[in-house]
Amino acid sequence: AQSVTQLGSHVSVSEGALVLLRCNYSSSVPPYLFWYVQYPNQGLQLLLKYTSAATLVKGINGFEAEFKKSETSFHLTKPSAHMSDAAEYFCAVSDLGQAGTALIFGKGTTLSVSS
Amino acid sequence: ETGVTQTPRHLVMGMTNKKSLKCEQHLGHNAMYWYKQSAKKPLELMFVYNFKEQTENNSVPSRFSPECPNSSHLFLHLHTLQPEDSALYLCASSQDNAVGGYTFGSGTRLTVV
Numbered sequence: 001a002q003s004v005t006q007l008g009s010h011v012s013v014s015e016g017a018l019v020l021l022r023c024n025y026s027s028s029v030p031p032y033l034f035w036y037v038q039y040p041n042q043g044l045q046l047l048l049k050y051t052s053a054a055t056l057v058k059g060i061n062g063f064e065a066e067f068k069k070s071e072t073s074f075h076l077t078k079p080s081a082h083m084s085d086a087a088e089y090f091c092a093v094s095d096l097g098q099a100g101t102a103l104i105f106g107k108g109t110t111l112s113v114s115s
Numbered sequence: 116e117t118g119v120t121q122t123p124r125h126l127v128m129g130m131t132n133k134k135s136l137k138c139e140q141h142l143g144h145n146a147m148y149w150y151k152q153s154a155k156k157p158l159e160l161m162f163v164y165n166f167k168e169q170t171e172n173n174s175v176p177s178r179f180s181p182e183c184p185n186s187s188h189l190f191l192h193l194h195t196l197q198p199e200d201s202a203l204y205l206c207a208s209s210q211d212n213a214v215g216g217y218t219f220g221s222g223t224r225l226t227v228v
Contacts, residue, residue, distance in 0.1 A: 032216075034216045036216075036219075041203075041221075041222075041224065042221050042222070043119070043121075043205055043207075043219035043220050043221045043222050044205070044207075044217075044219040045219070046216045046217070046218070049215070049216050090158070092216075102148065102160050102163050102171060103216070103217060105157060105158040106157070107157045108157070108158075
């Protein structure tokens with residue numbers, strides 16, 4: 001069975017500092033991997049996705065993630081945090097090409113940004 | 116209108132009431148999903164519909180009843196709910212192979228009193 005583990009339920013950084021949110025996955029087949037962001041009282045918004053093309057994936061709002069098969073990781077980074085980045089972030093995994101495939105989400109990491 | 120639209124945004128209902136949540140997408144997607152998001156809990160998949168057919172029911176109590184009349188609309192009918200059912204209910208849609216990920220609605224904040 002597929003699963004994702006997000007290390008750290010809460011990450012705090014200063015404005016301008018590096019953001020690193022960790023995600024490790026478990027999958028018996030090459031996975032599709034996703035990062036989503038959720039602002040308060042809103043739905044989830046897709047930040048970026050890995051679908052077996054380039055291992056370094058660039059997303060919206062300056063975020064990027066690197067797929068490392070040897071480490072089964074897909075960590076999310078941003079070189080310089082902004083106050084508006086404060087939100088909850090979810091990593092998700094799915095099987096390749098399965099009809100009506102359900103994404104499996106991690107428990108989420110809350111990012112706080114201080115001035 | 117584009118994207119995934121959920122109505123109502125907020126709902127307060129008594130335990131004996133019957134209400135319905137609505138989800139609509141204009142993205143041409145074939146699959147639609149209901150998720151439950153409770154405080155301090157992971158996102159819980161409830162139901163999956165692919166081409167209007169239910170393909171997954173994740174052990175959801177019968178007081179939640181989904182309906183998918185066509186690929187663009189998804190409903191969640193609620194009756195005799197419990198206070199622990201209070202949560203944010205999120206609808207999402209995707210192409211049938213989910214390669215592009217999901218598009219989520221803004222959710223319905225449900226409070227059961």
